[in-house]
Amino acid sequence: MNDVTERSRLSSIVEMLKVNTTASIAEIAETFRVSQMTIRRDLQKLVEAGQVIRIPGGARIEYWRGAERTFFERLEKMSHAKSSIGSAASALVRDGESVVLDSGTTTLHVARALRTRRNVVVFTFSLTVLEELTSAEHVRVELTGGVYRPSSHDLIGQAVAKSLSSIYADTVIFGAAAVSFTRGVMVHDPDAQCEMLNAGKRKVLVVDSSKIGTEATYRLCGIEDCDLILTDNGISPETLSRLRQTTQVQVAE
Amino acid sequence: MNDVTERSRLSSIVEMLKVNTTASIAEIAETFRVSQMTIRRDLQKLVEAGQVIRIPGGARIEYWRGAERTFFERLEKMSHAKSSIGSAASALVRDGESVVLDSGTTTLHVARALRTRRNVVVFTFSLTVLEELTSAEHVRVELTGGVYRPSSHDLIGQAVAKSLSSIYADTVIFGAAAVSFTRGVMVHDPDAQCEMLNAGKRKVLVVDSSKIGTEATYRLCGIEDCDLILTDNGISPETLSRLRQTTQVQVAE
DNA sequence: CAAGAAGTTGTTAATAAATAACAAACATTC
DNA sequence: GAATGTTTGTTATTTATTAACAACTTCTTG
Numbered sequence: 207m208n209d210v211t212e213r214s215r216l217s218s219i220v221e222m223l224k225v226n227t228t229a230s231i232a233e234i235a236e237t238f239r240v241s242q243m244t245i246r247r248d249l250q251k252l253v254e255a256g257q258v259i260r261i262p263g264g265a266r267i268e269y270w271r272g273a274e275r276t277f278f279e280r281l282e283k284m285s286h287a288k289s290s291i292g293s294a295a296s297a298l299v300r301d302g303e304s305v306v307l308d309s310g311t312t313t314l315h316v317a318r319a320l321r322t323r324r325n326v327v328v329f330t331f332s333l334t335v336l337e338e339l340t341s342a343e344h345v346r347v348e349l350t351g352g353v354y355r356p357s358s359h360d361l362i363g364q365a366v367a368k369s370l371s372s373i374y375a376d377t378v379i380f381g382a383a384a385v386s387f388t389r390g391v392m393v394h395d396p397d398a399q400c401e402m403l404n405a406g407k408r409k410v411l412v413v414d415s416s417k418i419g420t421e422a423t424y425r426l427c428g429i430e431d432c433d434l435i436l437t438d439n440g441i442s443p444e445t446l447s448r449l450r451q452t453t454q455v456q457v458a459e
Numbered sequence: 460m461n462d463v464t465e466r467s468r469l470s471s472i473v474e475m476l477k478v479n480t481t482a483s484i485a486e487i488a489e490t491f492r493v494s495q496m497t498i499r500r501d502l503q504k505l506v507e508a509g510q511v512i513r514i515p516g517g518a519r520i521e522y523w524r525g526a527e528r529t530f531f532e533r534l535e536k537m538s539h540a541k542s543s544i545g546s547a548a549s550a551l552v553r554d555g556e557s558v559v560l561d562s563g564t565t566t567l568h569v570a571r572a573l574r575t576r577r578n579v580v581v582f583t584f585s586l587t588v589l590e591e592l593t594s595a596e597h598v599r600v601e602l603t604g605g606v607y608r609p610s611s612h613d614l615i616g617q618a619v620a621k622s623l624s625s626i627y628a629d630t631v632i633f634g635a636a637a638v639s640f641t642r643g644v645m646v647h648d649p650d651a652q653c654e655m656l657n658a659g660k661r662k663v664l665v666v667d668s669s670k671i672g673t674e675a676t677y678r679l680c681g682i683e684d685c686d687l688i689l690t691d692n693g694i695s696p697e698t699l700s701r702l703r704q705t706t707q708v709q710v711a712e
Numbered sequence: 713c714a715a716g717a718a719g720t721t722g723t724t725a726a727t728a729a730a731t732a733a734c735a736a737a738c739a740t741t742c
Numbered sequence: 743g744a745a746t747g748t749t750t751g752t753t754a755t756t757t758a759t760t761a762a763c764a765a766c767t768t769c770t771t772g
Contacts, residue, residue: 224594231729241751246730262515262759263729321477333586340609341477341520349614351604351622356593361602365622369604372621484758494722499759515730516758713772720767728759738749 215240216248220257223267230264287414287438287458288312292319294458295379295412295436301325306373306405307335308380309360309398312412314338316379320345329373329405331361331398360398367401378406382413383422387448390429392422399426409433415440418449429453468493469501473510476520483517540667540691540711541565545572547711548632548665548689554578559626559658560588561633562613562651565665567591569632573598582626582658584614584651613651620654631659635666636675640701643682645675652679662686668693671702682706 215238222237223229231249235242249265252258258265292315299305302325307313309332317335320326321342328339331350339347350369352361380399384392391411393399403409403426411432418441429435429452436456441449449455468491475490476482484502488495502518505511511518545568552558554577560566562585570588573579574595581592584603592600603622605614633652637645644664646652656662656679664685671694682688682705689709694702702708 242729243752244750247750259512259519260515261513266512318478336607340607347607348616348618349602349604349607351602351618354589354593354600354602363601365601365604368625369618369622495758496723497721500720715770715772717770718768720765722763722765724761724763726759726761728757730755730757732753732755734751734753736749736751739747741746742744 216252219245219248219265220252220267223258223265228261228264228266233264287440288315289318290458291412291414291436291438292316294456295410296320296323298379298408298410298434298436299323299326299377303327303377304329304375304406306330306370306375306378306380306402307332308378308402309335309358310381312381312414313379316412327375329370329375331366331369333359333361362398366398370401370405373405375406377408377410378402379410379412382411382417382426384420385411385413385418385429385435385449386421387419387429389421389425391426391432393424393426394422396424396426403427403431411435412437414438415445418445469505472498472501472518473505473520476511476518481514481517481519486517538568540693541568542571543711544665544667544689544691545569547709548663549573549576551632551661551663551687551689552576552579552630556580556630557582557628557659559583559623559628559631559633559655560585561631561655562588562611563634565634565667566632569665580628582623582628584619584622586612586614615651619651623654623658626658628659630661630663631655632663632665635664635670635679637673638664638666638671638682638688638702639674640672640682642674642678644679644685646677646679647675649677649679656680656684664688665690667691668698671698 219234222234231242231245235245249258249260252265253260257268259268288311291312295316296319299320301323304327305320307317307328307330309330314334317328317338320328321339324344327346327348328335329348329350330336331352336347336349339345350361351365353363353365355362380402382391383394386392409432413435415437418437429449432453434454434456435449436458439457439459441457446455446457472487475487484495484498488498502511502513506513510521512521541564544565548569549572552573557580560570560581560583562583567587570581570591573581574592577597579597580599580601581588582601582603583589584605589600589602592598603614604618606616606618608615633655635644636647639645662685664687666688668690671690682702685706687707687709688702689711692710692712694710699708699710
């Protein structure tokens with residue numbers, strides 16, 4: 207188990223933790239015949255890389271590696287705006303209703319806020335949303351089928367579309383990369399979300415104000431196709447009134 | 460946030476961690492206006508209950524509660540037998556082929572062994588299998604749809620059957636709770652696995668030797684329906700020859 | 713109701729772990 | 743081969759964890 211090499215030790219530590227889940231620093235140091243200080247430094251690197259969790263005196267493997275990391279990184283950004291959007295979106299859903307939830311950071315905040323709901327069914331192709339809701343006792347999560355995509359920790363492919371085609375929920379809550387007045391609601395990846403819009407009655411777009419008035423690669427739908435746009439109070443009055451000419455807009459505090 | 464009550468503090472701490480994911484001891488102690496020592500003791504209780512993970516100076520919510528814990532507990536048991544079965548099953552799969560993988564501990568070892576394969580497509584309804592394979596670069600995982608079931612960390616419901624009905628893989632690798640000579644291959648929960656058997660050409664049953672000759676609640680299929688039974692060398696010669704009268708049996712070393 | 717048992721909590725002291733700072737060893741680059 | 747950067751080990755310092763005890767509450771029981 208002892209690599210004479212220097213830096214492949216890092217991956218060996220990860221492999222070691224994959225097997226045993228946890229290991230103490232003393233244990234790891236002994237395995238590789240190095241000082242505990244070295245292991246401490248290694249573990250710190252692995253923590254930064256999102257590969258392991260530090261526990262007192264040792265370390266533990268981090269599941270959903272990579273995914274978890276970007277999840278938390280991104281969750282930090284704009285988090286106040288997004289969490290207020292999340293709460294507001296959650297308030298639109300009544301107990302007993304069903305919701306289709308998009309993959310993405312803003313919708314993740316919606317998932318977070320939905321945890322306190324009772325008797326709600328959430329359809330999603332995002333594993334992050336699933337994780338967020340597993341600890342919620344009274345929320346049922348139904349995952350669509352699909353091919354796992356590590357980069358965004360969700361499912362894609364025709365199986366997603368197929369699964370969604372047999373669903374008709376009360377509300378669809380989806381995010382966007384940009385909202386353009388001329389080109390409509392835009393996303394970076396058109397595959398996933400397309401079918402989603404037909405999977406429910408009320409279509410709610412959740413998007414932070416910084417994205418309104420910008421553009422992205424693909425057009426998902428028109429602004430008029432959204433029954434409600436939910437954004438934060440960073441939106442300028444002009445933009446808001448212009449948006450309101452087309453559809454209903456709610457500003458979350 | 461400060462409960463005057465004593466022990467409901469425990470669940471409040473969990474709630475707090477569900478929101479913020481992590482919290483320091485000082486922070487928690489201040490929130491509840493108690494000493495850090497009290498919080499330390501609380502956290503220790505929660506760690507024992509599997510609700511939180513202890514990190515230096517604080518705590519973190521345990522995701523996949525229950526699932527993760529029992530998963531590793533069970534993984535330990537029989538692990539040599541099961542990992543040899545896993546390697547042998549993995550060897551049956553050629554690079555480029557597709558596999559349907561059941562949920563369960565034995566099949567999890569198969570997943571683990573499949574990580575080194577290239578260009579393999581794995582269909583599964585087990586999130587544990589997905590987790591096991593997310594770090595594998597050259598293995599594509601396709602999840603069926605379904606309702607998330609926390610107890611076994613997998614998906615169930617008619618969506619699973621529906622997803623599987625549109626799949627025809629090269630090999631189906633499935634586990635069982637018991638193999639009875641009179642009643643055939645038996646499981647504890649008939650819902651999940653039924654459709655799976657029709658989702659591929661070659662049907663391989665992976666089962667540790669201790670389960671052969673026992674019985675469980677539901678009959679899944681007959682022994683003759685398996686193209687191959689893969690078990691460990693704990694099987695007795697009599698049982699082995701008796702099984703071989705019905706179908707092909709491979710013993711993993 | 714008083715005595716006592718069982719449980720919580722806070723304080724203190726002792727131990728263990730984490731951090732920071734520095735110096736030695738090694739590899740790299742120019 | 744001198745300069746630079748990286749990795750590692752050692753030490754001292756700070757911080758966190760544990761253990762032990764005393765004060766207090768609560769609940770039981772005679």
